[in-house]
Amino acid sequence: MAAIQFRLLKQDGAARLGSLTTPHGLIETPIFMPVGTQATVKAMTPEELDAIGARIILANTYHLYIRPGHELIRRLGGLHRFMHWDRPILTDSGGFQVFSLNELRKITEEGVRFQSHLDGSYHTIRPEDAVAIQEALGSDIAMCFDECTPYPATHDYARRSMELTTRWARRCKDAHSRGDQALFGIVQGGMYRDLRERSAAELVEIGFDGYAVGGLSVGEEKEHMYGVMEWTAPLLPADQPRYVMGIGTPEDLVEAVWRGFDMFDCVMPTRNARNGMLFTSFGRLNIKGAAYAEDQGPVDPACGCYVCRNYSRAYLRHLYRSGEILASRLNTYHNLAYYLDLMAQIRAAIAEGKFDSFRREFHGRRETQ
Ligand SMILES: CNc1nc2cc(C(N)=O)ccc2[nH]1
Ligand SMILES: [Zn+2]
Numbered sequence: 001m002a003a004i005q006f007r008l009l010k011q012d013g014a015a016r017l018g019s020l021t022t023p024h025g026l027i028e029t030p031i032f033m034p035v036g037t038q039a040t041v042k043a044m045t046p047e048e049l050d051a052i053g054a055r056i057i058l059a060n061t062y063h064l065y066i067r068p069g070h071e072l073i074r075r076l077g078g079l080h081r082f083m084h085w086d087r088p089i090l091t092d093s094g095g096f097q098v099f100s101l102n103e104l105r106k107i108t109e110e111g112v113r114f115q116s117h118l119d120g121s122y123h124t125i126r127p128e129d130a131v132a133i134q135e136a137l138g139s140d141i142a143m144c145f146d147e148c149t150p151y152p153a154t155h156d157y158a159r160r161s162m163e164l165t166t167r168w169a170r171r172c173k174d175a176h177s178r179g180d181q182a183l184f185g186i187v188q189g190g191m192y193r194d195l196r197e198r199s200a201a202e203l204v205e206i207g208f209d210g211y212a213v214g215g216l217s218v219g220e221e222k223e224h225m226y227g228v229m230e231w232t233a234p235l236l237p238a239d240q241p242r243y244v245m246g247i248g249t250p251e252d253l254v255e256a257v258w259r260g261f262d263m264f265d266c267v268m269p270t271r272n273a274r275n276g277m278l279f280t281s282f283g284r285l286n287i288k289g290a291a292y293a294e295d296q297g298p299v300d301p302a303c304g305c306y307v308c309r310n311y312s313r314a315y316l317r318h319l320y321r322s323g324e325i326l327a328s329r330l331n332t333y334h335n336l337a338y339y340l341d342l343m344a345q346i347r348a349a350i351a352e353g354k355f356d357s358f359r360r361e362f363h364g365r366r367e368t369q
Pocket of ligand 2: 300304306309334338
């Protein structure tokens with residue numbers, strides 16, 4: 001039996017309503033995955049994540065390999081038990097982190113040699129190792145080890161990089177043997193339509209449980225990002241999950257759903273929260289602003305979350321300016337609640353066949369405060 005089952009429940013244009021059954025529970029799609037890099041979604045407890053509607057979180061293979069080590073986590077019962085989260089977990093393969101955290105990395109056919117960002121020790125991760133690490137962690141969904149093609153890249157570089165990613169994907173599939181864990185392929189190809197189309201076709205030929213689009217949100221212009229999504233989604237099997245990695249702003253999420261994607265992850269709601277940048281139904285709000293010094297209103301009157309029901313903008317501004325730990329906690333709680341509620345609204349709009357009007361209304365009411 002496959003580790004996951006995806007059911008396409010309804011389409012509204014290219015937008016899809018689906019359900020994804022995993023060994024750790026069911027996920028309604030489109031879904032946003034809070035990022036829990038080091039086995040924690042920073043500043044949140046699993047109970048709080050559950051309360052705001054998080055149904056799957058992401059953890060980073062590279063970080064957990066470096067510290068505390070995947071074998072330690074395996075010995076202690078796997079990642080779910082280690083972090084007290086019993087819903088689904090998706091682990092990325094480490095490819096992106098190795099490339100983004102290690103200037104001195106060396107890419108060969110065999111794999112990637114790099115220095116730990118913590119102690120400078122030398123390591124080599126091959127596709128087979130990335131699979132073994134994720135099997136030890138016990139995530140519900142593992143990702144193939146890929147090269148996230150940098151931006152900008154020449155067509156020739158992007159072609160060679162994509163071809164390496166395909167060869168690595170084949171090796172990942174051959175090495176993967178954990179039956180209760182799904183494995184997703186990652187489409188690369190830079191900003192080039194012919195390469196993206198080749199990458200998608202080659203990965204579908206190999207055959208995976210779902211497909212991600214990588215190599216985006218790497219500094220490219222929005223029209224490149226949206227173009228790659230448009231070229232790629234139709235080439236991926238309609239009856240399997242489509243995940244675009246590292247996306248994105250609330251606007252990006254709406255646009256990616258509109259183009260046929262089901263799964264998303266981004267550090268934006270959690271990272272921006274710690275910097276005082278809050279997301280609302282009318283745009284972004286910088287809680288540091290002097291305008292909020294005596295504002296007794298909630299962050300977002302349209303948000304029903306615990307933070308918006310119990311704390312004022314004035315208090316959140318005070319916490320942030322005072323460097324209080326509670327500032328990170330409450331800001332993160334609200335931002336994730338906003339993202340997860342946005343996804344619930346998107347699912348409801350697709351279910352009613354009204355996603356087009358939802359999309360128009362959503363963009364019409366956004367401006368930065
Ligand atoms: C934040 N941007 C982002 N781009 C990504 C690309 C990949 C990838 N594997 O190409 C993974 C994570 C990513 N996060
Ligand atoms: Zn709120």
